[in-house]
Every structure is written in C-alpha cells, then in structure tokens.
Amino acid sequence: MEKIKIISVTSMILLIAAFSIYTKCDAKEDGKLKDKKIFLPEPKTKGSVSVEETLSKRRSVRKFQDTPLSIPEVSQLLWAAYGITEKDGRKTTPSAGATYPLEIYVVVKNVEKLKPGLYKYDSGGHFLTNIKEGNFYNEISETTYQPQMCKSAPMIFVITAITEKTTSVYGERGIRYIFMETGHSAQNISLQGVSLGIGSVLVGAFDDDKVAGVLSLKNGEIPLYIIPVGKTERYK
Ligand SMILES: Cc1cc2nc3c(=O)[nH]c(=O)nc-3n(C[C@H](O)[C@H](O)[C@H](O)COP(=O)(O)O)c2cc1C
Known part of the structure; x- marks a missing residue:
C-alpha cells in the first residue's frame, strides 16, 4: 500500500x-511561430549607449546596408515604439488620457527567421501576428514618393491610428493628440535604432489610400508614418 x-x-x-x-x-520560445504569432524576446531596459549619445548622433538615414535584422533587434525596436512598461498597461510612449490609439505594423523583407510579409505588433503579449505572408515590399514602397529609398531597407514600420479611441474622449482636439503621440513613438524608434546601429527615416509623404489598401485598413484607421529601418555604418 x-x-x-x-x-x-x-x-x-x-x-x-x-x-x-x-x-x-x-x-x-522566442521567434517561434504559433497560430501566426511570433513571440519576441524580452526587451532590454539597459544599454551601453546613453540618451545623450543617441540624440547627438541621430540623422535621417536613407540608404541601408544589405544585412538582415535579427529578432532581438526587431523586438527592441517594437518595444521602443509602443511597448508596455507598467503593469497597468502604460507604454514607452506617452498618450493623451492613456487612450493609446496607435497601431504598429511592420512590412518585412529581410529579418532572420521571419518570412517576408505584413505583421502587426501586439504590445500586451509582446508578439507579432502575421497578417499576410508574401512580398508587399514593392507595394508599400510605391505608396511613398521615394520608393527606391524604402526598397533598400530590410524592414518598414507603418504607424496607424484608430482615431475614435482618442476623439471619443477629446473630440476633434484628439486628432492633434494623435499626431503628437505618433511623433513620440517615431522618435523612440529612431533613438532606439541609433543605439543598435540601425538607421531610420520618418516618411510623411505617401498616398494615404494606397497605404490603407496595402494594409487592408478598416474605416476609422488612418496611416500616419512610414519608417524604413536598417543597419547603417553611420552609428558604428
Ligand atoms: C513630419 C515629418 C515628415 C517627414 N517626411 C519625410 C519624407 O517624406 N521623406 C523623407 O525623406 N524625409 C522625411 N522627413 C525627414 C526630414 O526630411 C528630416 O528629418 C530633415 O531633413 C532633418 O534631417 P535629420 O532628420 O537628418 O536631422 C520627415 C520628417 C518629419 C518630422
């Protein structure tokens, strides 16, 4: 017994x-694909390059090395863009009334372990969801007025906003707040990039309807920034 x-x-x-x-x-399991989700490694909250150094070095970079980005680099850039930093859901980016209207997409051409395609960032779970597999690189690049510049980048961020999230609280003034917040997120990507040797350029000149088409955006979600990113000698 x-x-x-x-x-x-x-x-x-x-x-x-x-x-x-x-x-x-x-x-x-980092970088593992499950139900079209790619779980990302924990972002670092300490680094060897100071904020002052990133501010003094940052420049718009319009030509990128032909080198793939790694999953930890992509994870760090996404976290800088809109990652969660507090148990209550607050993020790296300030947001009017903590309404968080932004959505972060990446169009992937050359990232280690990631198939080319369109992905969307889930900040709560710190993972990417594969929305569409395939090569959308030319399509997204052609929505801008500098397609060749975009095509040389291994990955392109697209920041959009679901405007109702903020305008339902602040009315028309909410639109202004959304534009401000987009700038915060974009600046975070730029400065985080500098510390990783990754250049970026913030592109505002594109055709809204074409971007909405490539991303299959629903009514009420507007494209705000296109940000090609890639390795550069500049920050060595
Ligand atoms: C709102 C905004 C929109 C921009 N749009 C573009 C763009 O469409 N294409 C581009 O090449 N650069 C664009 N830029 C980058 C500027 O040209 C660049 O920041 C400026 O020339 C200063 O150079 P720096 O970023 O190297 O300091 C934009 C910047 C901002 C803030």
Missing part, C-alpha cells in the same frame, strides 16, 4: 514538472 502511495506521488510530481516545462516552452 505504502509503495503504491510513493509511486503515485512521484508520478504526480513528474506530471506537474513536465506540464510546467511544456507551458513555459509553449509561451516563451
């Missing part, structure tokens, strides 16, 4: 251990 008890307790412990290892791998 005693022997049976010991065996069943031991098997219970083994079962619990196996289950916890399984769930840990399932939730956190």
Whole structure:
C-alpha cells in the first residue's frame, strides 16, 4: 500500500514538472511561430549607449546596408515604439488620457527567421501576428514618393491610428493628440535604432489610400508614418 502511495506521488510530481516545462516552452520560445504569432524576446531596459549619445548622433538615414535584422533587434525596436512598461498597461510612449490609439505594423523583407510579409505588433503579449505572408515590399514602397529609398531597407514600420479611441474622449482636439503621440513613438524608434546601429527615416509623404489598401485598413484607421529601418555604418 505504502509503495503504491510513493509511486503515485512521484508520478504526480513528474506530471506537474513536465506540464510546467511544456507551458513555459509553449509561451516563451522566442521567434517561434504559433497560430501566426511570433513571440519576441524580452526587451532590454539597459544599454551601453546613453540618451545623450543617441540624440547627438541621430540623422535621417536613407540608404541601408544589405544585412538582415535579427529578432532581438526587431523586438527592441517594437518595444521602443509602443511597448508596455507598467503593469497597468502604460507604454514607452506617452498618450493623451492613456487612450493609446496607435497601431504598429511592420512590412518585412529581410529579418532572420521571419518570412517576408505584413505583421502587426501586439504590445500586451509582446508578439507579432502575421497578417499576410508574401512580398508587399514593392507595394508599400510605391505608396511613398521615394520608393527606391524604402526598397533598400530590410524592414518598414507603418504607424496607424484608430482615431475614435482618442476623439471619443477629446473630440476633434484628439486628432492633434494623435499626431503628437505618433511623433513620440517615431522618435523612440529612431533613438532606439541609433543605439543598435540601425538607421531610420520618418516618411510623411505617401498616398494615404494606397497605404490603407496595402494594409487592408478598416474605416476609422488612418496611416500616419512610414519608417524604413536598417543597419547603417553611420552609428558604428
Ligand atoms: C513630419 C515629418 C515628415 C517627414 N517626411 C519625410 C519624407 O517624406 N521623406 C523623407 O525623406 N524625409 C522625411 N522627413 C525627414 C526630414 O526630411 C528630416 O528629418 C530633415 O531633413 C532633418 O534631417 P535629420 O532628420 O537628418 O536631422 C520627415 C520628417 C518629419 C518630422
């Protein structure tokens, strides 16, 4: 009887251990594709380049090296853009009334372990969802007036906003707040990029309807910034 008890307790412990290892791998395996979700590694909150240094070095970069970005680099840039930094959901970017109207997309051409396609960032879970697989690079580049510049980047951010999230609280003035918030997010991407040796340029000159078409945006979601990013010698 005693022997049976010991065996069943031991098997219970083994079962619990196996289950916890399984769930840990399932939730956190970085870069793993599951249900079209790509879980990203934890972002770093300490680095070796100071804010002052990033401010003094930052320049618009319009030509990029032909080098892939890595998943940790993409993770860090997305976190800088709109990552969660507080248990209550507040983010790297300030937001009028914490209404958080922005959506962050990336069009991928050359990122290690990521298939080319269109992805959307989920800041709550710090993962990317693959919205469409395929090469949308030319299409998104052609929505701008400098397509060749965009085509040389391994990845392109597109920042959009669901305006109702902020205008429902602040009325028409909310539109102004959304533009301000987009600037904060874009600046975060630029400065985080400098510290990683990644250049960027903030592009405002594009055809709104064409961008909405490439991203299949619904009514009420507007494109605000296109930001090609890629490795550059400039920040070495
Ligand atoms: C709102 C805004 C829109 C911009 N749009 C474009 C653009 O469409 N194409 C481009 O090449 N640069 C664009 N830029 C980048 C500026 O040209 C650039 O910041 C400026 O020349 C100063 O150079 P710097 O960024 O190297 O300091 C834009 C910048 C801002 C703030």
